[in-house]
Amino acid sequence: MNLTKSIMQRVSLSQTAAILFAATAITGFAQTNAPVPVIQVQADKVTAKMPPTFYGLMTEEINYSYEGGLYGELIRNRTFKSDSLPQPIKPDNYDPAKYYPAKFPANVAPKFWNRVGGAALVLDTNAPLNDALNVSLKLDASTASKTSPAGVANSGYWGIPVQPRTTYKVSFFAKAVPGFTGPLTASIVSTNGKVLASAEISGVTGEWQKFEATLKTKSVKPSKDNVFKITTATPGTIWLQQVSLFPPTYKNRPNGDRADISQLLTDAQPKFLRFPGGNYVEGNNFNERFNWKQMIGPVEQRPGHRSCWGYWSTDGFGLPEFLGWCQDVGMEPVLAVFAGYTLNGNHVTNGPALEPYVQEALEEIEYVTGDASTKWGAQRIKDGYPNPFPLRYVEIGNEDFFDKSGSYDGRFAQFYDAIKAKYPQLQIISTAGVKSRMADLNDEHYYLSEAAMEGQSFKYDTYDRANKTKVFVGEWATQPSSPTPNMAGALGDAAWMCCMERNADVVIMHCYAPLFVNVSKLNGPDRSMQWSYNLIGYDALNSYGSPAYYAQKMFGLHKGDTVLGILAQNLPVRTAPAGRGGGTRQVKSLFYSATRDSASGKIIVKIVNSADTPQPVTIDISGVKSVAAKGTATVLKAANRTETNSIKDPQHLVPVTEKIRQLGTSFTRTFPPCSVTVLELDAR
Ligand code: AHR
Numbered sequence: 001m002n003l004t005k006s007i008m009q010r011v012s013l014s015q016t017a018a019i020l021f022a023a024t025a026i027t028g029f030a031q032t033n034a035p036v037p038v039i040q041v042q043a044d045k046v047t048a049k050m051p052p053t054f055y056g057l058m059t060e061e062i063n064y065s066y067e068g069g070l071y072g073e074l075i076r077n078r079t080f081k082s083d084s085l086p087q088p089i090k091p092d093n094y095d096p097a098k099y100y101p102a103k104f105p106a107n108v109a110p111k112f113w114n115r116v117g118g119a120a121l122v123l124d125t126n127a128p129l130n131d132a133l134n135v136s137l138k139l140d141a142s143t144a145s146k147t148s149p150a151g152v153a154n155s156g157y158w159g160i161p162v163q164p165r166t167t168y169k170v171s172f173f174a175k176a177v178p179g180f181t182g183p184l185t186a187s188i189v190s191t192n193g194k195v196l197a198s199a200e201i202s203g204v205t206g207e208w209q210k211f212e213a214t215l216k217t218k219s220v221k222p223s224k225d226n227v228f229k230i231t232t233a234t235p236g237t238i239w240l241q242q243v244s245l246f247p248p249t250y251k252n253r254p255n256g257d258r259a260d261i262s263q264l265l266t267d268a269q270p271k272f273l274r275f276p277g278g279n280y281v282e283g284n285n286f287n288e289r290f291n292w293k294q295m296i297g298p299v300e301q302r303p304g305h306r307s308c309w310g311y312w313s314t315d316g317f318g319l320p321e322f323l324g325w326c327q328d329v330g331m332e333p334v335l336a337v338f339a340g341y342t343l344n345g346n347h348v349t350n351g352p353a354l355e356p357y358v359q360e361a362l363e364e365i366e367y368v369t370g371d372a373s374t375k376w377g378a379q380r381i382k383d384g385y386p387n388p389f390p391l392r393y394v395e396i397g398n399e400d401f402f403d404k405s406g407s408y409d410g411r412f413a414q415f416y417d418a419i420k421a422k423y424p425q426l427q428i429i430s431t432a433g434v435k436s437r438m439a440d441l442n443d444e445h446y447y448l449s450e451a452a453m454e455g456q457s458f459k460y461d462t463y464d465r466a467n468k469t470k471v472f473v474g475e476w477a478t479q480p481s482s483p484t485p486n487m488a489g490a491l492g493d494a495a496w497m498c499c500m501e502r503n504a505d506v507v508i509m510h511c512y513a514p515l516f517v518n519v520s521k522l523n524g525p526d527r528s529m530q531w532s533y534n535l536i537g538y539d540a541l542n543s544y545g546s547p548a549y550y551a552q553k554m555f556g557l558h559k560g561d562t563v564l565g566i567l568a569q570n571l572p573v574r575t576a577p578a579g580r581g582g583g584t585r586q587v588k589s590l591f592y593s594a595t596r597d598s599a600s601g602k603i604i605v606k607i608v609n610s611a612d613t614p615q616p617v618t619i620d621i622s623g624v625k626s627v628a629a630k631g632t633a634t635v636l637k638a639a640n641r642t643e644t645n646s647i648k649d650p651q652h653l654v655p656v657t658e659k660i661r662q663l664g665t666s667f668t669r670t671f672p673p674c675s676v677t678v679l680e681l682d683a684r
Pocket residue numbers: 060277278279280398399475513514531
């Protein structure tokens with residue numbers, strides 16, 4: 001039957017008038033005479049199976065995502081390499097199998113470390129711990145005494161967080177001039193001088209040794225205005241390297257992650273993790289790419305590197321830790337491999353010069369998926385991960401549409417052929433258009449204003465289904481406010497997620513970006529934020545999800561396993577900013593999708609009302625015998641679109657679930673202004 005006709009039959013003029021009257025009575029808002037939108041859910045028309053990896057996460061080291069974020073490490077610049085001098089290397093002069101040691105300025109005290117008492121600090125390249133950590137901190141404590149101990153202090157990533165009755169693990173490598181007897185004291189001290197926990201460490205000699213201790217807090221208040229110190233009351237000279245302080249980690253995984261942030265992620269039930277970037281996989285230069293072989297094994301054997309987002313990475317959060325994160329949260333890895341192109345525009349042409357990178361990618365896949373009989377699978381087991389990880393998707397590079405040399409097609413083909421030959425089951429993702437091979441998926445990126453995101457939220461409805469390459473929206477975000485999006489972001493995102501859900505036969509995976517931001521220092525030199533719009537914010541002590549995070553969580557938790565046909569009539573519009581040129585434009589203000597959970601039979605309808613006024617909507621469900629009168633509505637809403645969550649007000653906007661009535665195969669419900677709603681309907 002013709003939809004318009006069917007709708008007109010269902011919603012007679014008198015019904016519409018009654019609905020408008022009811023909406024006005026409930027909300028007190030004046031209504032226009034616009035016709036009531038009608039959404040028809042076709043429960044007997046399955047348009048797609050919901051892909052198991054539909055909702056995921058995208059991540060890279062940006063905005064202090066790992067170091068100063070998810071990674072449990074509390075000490076900043078623990079390897080003293082943040083001062084290393086840039087040594088950009090072009091591909092022609094670069095041997096991918098070689099490590100190019102960091103170089104340091106002379107007579108410099110390491111960044112983010114301060115002296116305590118009369119100590120003098122300097123970077124010392126003459127006393128390296130090993131080839132990877134080819135520098136150390138030389139601490140001249142010759143003035144030390146019982147009344148004035150000397151040492152070093154570290155303020156962490158904008159604070160050292162302390163929780164009551166908690167055990168922190170300290171470890172470091174140290175050696176001293178002959179005759180130094182110590183002991184050393186490791187402590188956490190508040191910035192006003194109160195010692196919150198401390199431990200004595202003795203046995204420092206003229207040879208490098210690893211020392212470990214625990215620091216236990218008593219019933220102190222949670223705080224972050226603290227420093228970590230290593231001091232001595234005995235005169236002498238001491239060298240330090242790999243100074244580490246860990247709180248209890250999520251699921252107690254060694255070298256693991258911060259619990260509060262991990263919990264936020266787990267709560268949203270993402271199904272995959274796209275890593276390690278983003279730009280981070282590429283690096284600014286060949287010697288600054290994501291070189292996974294230098295990011296495995298014991299952390300003190302990892303040299304670290306200068307990341308493309310302007311700060312040093314120790315790579316303590318390396319390839320095994322990405323996998324550990326997947327394990328913690330229950331996600332499947334989506335592995336992006338370095339593809340011979342760096343952010344400064346240099347590339348390696350396909351052919352023999354590219355081959356080492358192709359082999360590197362094959363070995364990386366083996367590290368992730370191999371068993372004990374394989375070289376790299378055995379290495380992963382040695383690194384603490386006995387079970388191979390399920391891997392279905394490998395991405396070749398990142399945003400290679402920026403490579404204006406035209407080399408991507410050839411580079412992609414070389415990776416594609418080698419990976420398919422060894423791992424025919426793997427799906428290969430391209431990051432730019434390719435002609436010589438058919439990519440299984442292409443990665444599309446969208447960073448847009450709210451109006452633009454809503455404006456493109458019907459994009460895939462008209463996608464050419466003859467195109468066999470599926471879509472991976474590997475980076476997307478509505479960008480209304482910084483450091484994390486406000487309700488406008490959640491509205492644009494939800495509209496866009498409705499579009500992707502309706503078209504899950506085409507868009508088989510997607511992930512928001514960037515995921516994390518440390519909100520401690522948003523501006524100025526040495527700031528904690530490099531990208532202005534991010535899903536989850538935190539400082540050293542607390543974390544919060546933006547309204548956009550909660551919209552994603554609502555969608556992720558209510559995805560169903562089949563996508564249902566859905567039609568709409570009388571879609572309303574609102575006036576929105578036109579964009580950079582100023583002015584206004586009309587954009588649709590109602591967005592929708594419907595899925596079903598076959599186990600429970602529940603029909604899940606998502607409705608986004610991005611208007612500033614309440615919106616009555618008639619929902620018709622065809623193809624079922626009945627829909628129970630009672631159901632639930634989970635609603636995220638705000639009084640206006642600029643409302644938001646923040647580190648100081650983390651739960652200002654959160655979804656609320658309520659029981660609702662008067663449902664059936666046809667019902668009308670008024671959706672609040674600026675709202676995202678998930679309806680769960682019991683259908684038979
Ligand atoms: O998400 C931030 C950056 O945006 C990514 O690193 C890059 O892929 C994109 O340009």
